Amino acid sequence: MGKLTLKNLKVQRKSFEVVIPQLTVESGTILGVMGKSGCGKSTLLNAIAGFETLMEGEVVFDNKVLSLLPAEKRKVAIVFQRPALFSHLTVIENVCFGLKIKNMSLNEQREKAKYWLSKLDIVQLAERYPFELSGGEAQRVALARSVVVEFPVLLLDEPFSALDAQLKSLARTAVKEIIKELKLATILVSHDLEDLEALADEFCIMESGKITGWGKKKL
C-alpha cells in the first residue's frame, strides 16, 4: 500500500500562493478537495502532476520524490473538467495512447482499452472520433484513458461538472469502483458537495490557497 504525500508544498502564481504544510492520501482512498473558484484547487492538482513549478516542498509517492521528475515521468494520471481528448484519434486510440508510450503490443493495448471501455459502458463507441461523442461519453473516454495506464495516483479536476444529473450519478459509481479496484491514491477537486459526498473518503476545505478544514466520512 503506497501513499501520496505533500510536504511543505508552496506554489506561487503571480501574487497568489498555495501553501500545503502536509497532506497524505493513502492508496485506495479518495481525498475530496472543496473550495470556491480561484481558491487554488486546480493549482494544487497541477503542482502534483508537474504542470506548476514548486517554490518549496516536495511531492512524494512511496518514498519516491515525484517533484524531482518531469510531468511525463511522474506516473500521475489526471482528468480535467473538459475531457481534452486528442481530436485526431478515435476513442480506442485515445485510450491506447498511454499504453503505446509504454511500448505495449497492439493486441494487448486494444484488449486493455476494451476492458476499461466496457467497464465504463462505452465500448460501442470505440471506433468513433471525439467530435461524434456527447459530453458525458467524452468525459468517460477521458477517464478510461487515465485509468488504463494503471498509474498509482489519479487526480480528478471537477470531472463531472459538465454532466447532467443522471450521467453524474452513473459516472460517480463507475469512478468509485475503478478507484477501489485499482487502489489508486485519488484527489478529487470539486465544488459540488454531492460529488464529494458520493465519492470521497476524506475531505479538506481550501480557502485562499490554504487548507482550512479537514474531515473523514462517517461510516
Place this chain on the structure above:
Amino acid sequence: MKPIHFASLLFSVFSLIFLIFPIAYLFGVAINDFRFELISSDIFFRVIGFTYFQALISSVVSGFVGVFLTLFCSETNFVGKKIITRFCEVTFFLPTLVVVLAIIGVWGHNGWLGGLLPNHGLYGGFGILLAHVFFNFSVYFKIVGQSFSEMDRNEEKISLSLGASRWKTFWKVTFVKLRPSIFQSFLLVFLCCASSFVVLLILGGGPRFSGLETAIYQATKVDLNIPLAVSLALIQLLAGFFIHLFYRPNQRPVIAGQSRYQTQIYWCRRSLGRQCLIVLVVGIVGVLVFLPLLNLLTSGLKGFIKLPIEELASTLATSLALGLKVSFLSTLIALSAAYMVQHSSVFWVKKAVSFISMLPVAVSTMVLGLAITVTFPFASDWIQEKMWGIVCIQSLTILPLSFRILSESFSKIEKEIYFSSQSLGANALQQLVWIELPLVKRSIGLAAATGLGVSLGEVGAVLLFESQGRLTLPLWMFKLMGKYQFDEAQALGFILLLMMVVIFMVKEKWESSL
C-alpha cells in the same frame, strides 16, 4: 536532442544567415558607402517620390474598392454573389506577371478596351494603379470582411433604434470598429505597392514611372552599380521598417468565406438604389477582374500551338522543382518558428521569433536579393547556378504567411491536451509526433500549398538571380513579353493561372476545415 532545441537551431541558423546578417551587413555597407551626392539629384527624388506617391494612391483606391465590396457583399444577397466573392478573394494570390499580361490583354493598345483610354494608354500611372488595385483590393476585402463578420451587429441596431440615420450609424459605430482593420490593411497594401517591381517594370513604360525596386534592379543587373543599388536599398529598408513598426496583423489568419453572414443593416431595402449598387458591384468586379482573366483564358488557348513542347516540359519541371524546394524549406522554417513560439518558456524569445518571422513583410524581394549578393559574393555559384539564392529568398518572402498559419494552428491546441499527454508519459518528441503534428497537419499542408503557389508565380528573385539555361514559367513569360511574343506568353500565363486555381482550391478546402 529535444524538438525545441532542433527547432531553435534550425530557425536561428537560417534566419541569421539569410535574413538578419545580410540585412545588417547591407545596412553597414549602405551607411559607410552612402552616396550623398544622390540626395541632391533630381532623379533620386523623383524615384522616391513616385514610389511612395503611387503606393499611397494605390492603397487608398484599393481601400475604397475593397471596403465597399466587402460591406456590400457581406450584407446583400444577389444572383452571382458567390462567384463575385470568389473573384474578390483570389486576386491577391495570382502571379504578378500573369495579372500584368491579362491587364495588357484588355487595356493594352490592341486590347479589348484599349481604345477607350486616352493617348498615353495603359502604360504609366493608369496601368500601375489598375494592376495594384487588382491585387490589393482583395486584402481589404478579406481582412476588413473578417473584422466585419466578427462585429457585434446589435450595436448598430441599437444606434438605429435610437434614431441615428444609417449614414451616422455607419460613421459613428461601424466605421469606428472597422478602422483598425482598415488601417492594418492599408499598411500591408502600402508595403506591397511600395515594393512593387514587375508592375512598375512592365506597366511603368519608362524612366518617368520608375520606382525604387526597378531602380535597384537596374543598378544591380544592368548598370552593375552596386553602391547606388545599396544606397537605394537603404531608403527602401528604412521605410519598410518604419511602416512595419505600426503593422500589427490580426492574430487569426483570414479565413476565406468567413465574411458571409446574415445581419443586414445597410443594404437590406429592396429599392432601385440597391439594384443600381448590385450593377455597380458586378461592373467593378467584371471589368477589374473578370475581363482580364477571361482575356487570358481565351488568348492563352490560341498561343498553345506555338509553344515548343520540350522547352515547356523542362520549364515546368524547373518551376515545380523550385516550387517544391521553396515549399518544403519555408514550411520547415515556419514550423520551427511556430513550435518555438508555442513551447519556449522565455517571453522575449517568443517575441523575437515572432518579430523575425514577420520581418520579411518589411523587406522587399529585391532588397533581400541585393543583401544576399553583397554579403556572400564568394558564394555566387551556389546562389546563382544552383538556384539556392532564389530558394532562400522566396522561402523568406513566404515565411510571414506560413508562420501565421502554423502559429495560429499551434495556439489552438488546448493546454489540457498537452497536460493529458504528458501525464500519460509522452515526452516532447512523442508529443510532437503523435499529438501536435497530426493536429496541425492541415495547416502544414496549407503553408506548403501557399509556398508552392507563391514560388511558382514569383519573378523578382528569379530575375535577379537568373542563370543561363534555367527557365521558370514566369521568367520565360517575361522573356517572351520582351520579344513581343504575346501569344506564347499568354499561353504560359494560362498554364500558370490553371496551376494557381488548383492550388487556391486546395488551399480553400484546407482553410475551411481548420
